[in-house]
Amino acid sequence: MKETIKKKLKLKVSAIKDGTVIDHIPASNLFKVISILGLDKIENQITFGTNLESEKLGAKAIIKVSDKFFADDEINKIALIAPHAKLNIIKDYEVVEKKVVEIPETIKGIVKCFNPKCITNHEKIATCFSVIAKEPLALKCKYCEKITSEDQIRMY
Amino acid sequence: MKKDLISITDYSKEEYLKIMKLAAEFEENPNQDLLKGKVVASLFFEPSTRTRLSFETAINRLGGRIVGFADPDSSSASKGETLHDTIRMVSNYADLIVMRHPLEGAARYAAEISPVPVINAGDGANQHPTQTLLDMYSILKTQGTLDNMNIFMVGDLKYGRTVHSLLMAMSEFKNPIFNFIAPKELEMPRVYKMFLREKGIKFFEYKEFTDIISEADIIYMTRVQKERFSDPIEYEKVKNVYILRNSMLNKTKPNMKILHPLPRVNEIHPDVDSNEKAYYFTQARNGVFTREAIIAHTMNLK
Numbered sequence: 135m136k137e138t139i140k141k142k143l144k145l146k147v148s149a150i151k152d153g154t155v156i157d158h159i160p161a162s163n164l165f166k167v168i169s170i171l172g173l174d175k176i177e178n179q180i181t182f183g184t185n186l187e188s189e190k191l192g193a194k195a196i197i198k199v200s201d202k203f204f205a206d207d208e209i210n211k212i213a214l215i216a217p218h219a220k221l222n223i224i225k226d227y228e229v230v231e232k233k234v235v236e237i238p239e240t241i242k243g244i245v246k247c248f249n250p251k252c253i254t255n256h257e258k259i260a261t262c263f264s265v266i267a268k269e270p271l272a273l274k275c276k277y278c279e280k281i282t283s284e285d286q287i288r289m290y
Numbered sequence: 291m292k293k294d295l296i297s298i299t300d301y302s303k304e305e306y307l308k309i310m311k312l313a314a315e316f317e318e319n320p321n322q323d324l325l326k327g328k329v330v331a332s333l334f335f336e337p338s339t340r341t342r343l344s345f346e347t348a349i350n351r352l353g354g355r356i357v358g359f360a361d362p363d364s365s366s367a368s369k370g371e372t373l374h375d376t377i378r379m380v381s382n383y384a385d386l387i388v389m390r391h392p393l394e395g396a397a398r399y400a401a402e403i404s405p406v407p408v409i410n411a412g413d414g415a416n417q418h419p420t421q422t423l424l425d426m427y428s429i430l431k432t433q434g435t436l437d438n439m440n441i442f443m444v445g446d447l448k449y450g451r452t453v454h455s456l457l458m459a460m461s462e463f464k465n466p467i468f469n470f471i472a473p474k475e476l477e478m479p480r481v482y483k484m485f486l487r488e489k490g491i492k493f494f495e496y497k498e499f500t501d502i503i504s505e506a507d508i509i510y511m512t513r514v515q516k517e518r519f520s521d522p523i524e525y526e527k528v529k530n531v532y533i534l535r536n537s538m539l540n541k542t543k544p545n546m547k548i549l550h551p552l553p554r555v556n557e558i559h560p561d562v563d564s565n566e567k568a569y570y571f572t573q574a575r576n577g578v579f580t581r582e583a584i585i586a587h588t589m590n591l592k
Contacts, residue, residue: 277395
């Protein structure tokens with residue numbers, strides 16, 4: 135019990151009553167995560183911290199969104215840029231569920247096709263990839279059928 | 291569901307066989323008024339005289355009418371219209387769209403927008419499925435089967451979309467063997483070799499063009515295309531590496547046939563043309579019947 139009190143005292147981002155905490159986001163991708171999840175367009179109360187110490191990531195970020203619970207396919211969109219993200223679902227100040235993100239079977243938007251001759255790089259088209267390998271990541275473009283590998287991935 | 295043909299893998303093995311059967315029927319009887327009263331849009335955002343004439347001949351032999359353009363300079367694309375808008379407009383007018391485009395993925399995108407079926411007549415270095423079907427028809431016609439074929443692919447195996455599609459399609463049939471002859475710069479991409487390994491299909495790679503071809507049922511020659519190279523020096527290095535000459539054919543199997551998607555530059559010496567194993571001009575003729583078959587299948591006319 136003492137441990138948890140100490141931990142709570144150390145919290146740099148205040149606790150929320152109901153909602154979702156997304157932890158272990160690489161600090162450099164915090165604003166991309168916010169944009170992909172559309173958090174910049176909703177009216178819920180959001181607090182976040184960034185450049186927090188993390189053994190795993192060096193510098194991590196954390197987001198707390200009040201009264202928001204994500205569907206799996208919604209949250210999995212961030213798997214490409216925050217593969218180690220962990221979700222705590224909070225109800226009445228208690229963690230009621232923990233989740234990890236998973237790379238989805240298909241990825242819509244978010245990633246650019248690496249092929250300069252792909253139609254998606256010439257007209258306003260939302261990209262669409264099927265994930266053909268997860269480790270390391272390999273994405274096959276639905277349009278030009280070329281494979282974008284992990285080191286070639288660029289985001290919109 | 292409309293039946294677009296964008297990639298060779300859009301068709302099942304059953305559909306390949308149906309197209310082969312229909313192509314043979316059209317070869318027997320090429321003039322059939324199946325497209326009477328129909329309008330086909332022929333949209334060539336990149337000039338390709340051979341493919342366009344082959345398609346337009348097929349449409350004419352089926353009794354259809356054609357609207358469209360033969361090169362982008364005479365289309366609204368030259369005024370900056372998006373592909374999206376061109377397809378939206380043309381699909382209001384026509385019952386079928388045949389399109390060629392320099393950008394990869396353009397045909398798949400057009401098929402998503404268009405309520406009428408789209409046949410891909412080539413999208414950049416990506417796909418050219420009607421070429422593959424006519425190649426298969428040529429193999430079936432000359433060998434009597436698509437099973438147990440020993441196929442030698444020569445030249446540009448890196449950028450040559452026709453060899454990639456033919457490899458995918460022939461892998462659906464029993465016990466194919468592939469032999470790849472290419473310089474290092476133009477070797478078969480890793481994804482296709484992985485695909486063959488996963489399917490347990492035998493393949494061999496060579497740098498030299500020698501008497502190993504005595505095992506071949508089919509030699510598939512390709513042109514090294516200047517426009518696929520960003521570096522002109524790379525092109526100059528590899529353009530003259532493999533040339534097939536008549537003297538090389540003495541020890542080849544009697545059933546062996548030489549295919550080439552055409553146009554050729556210098557990779558098949560003209561002294562091969564009179565050899566009965568040279569099949570590339572007949573192969574081009576087969577294209578009209580194959581395209582009649584594809585159109586009839588796409589439009590649910592057969």
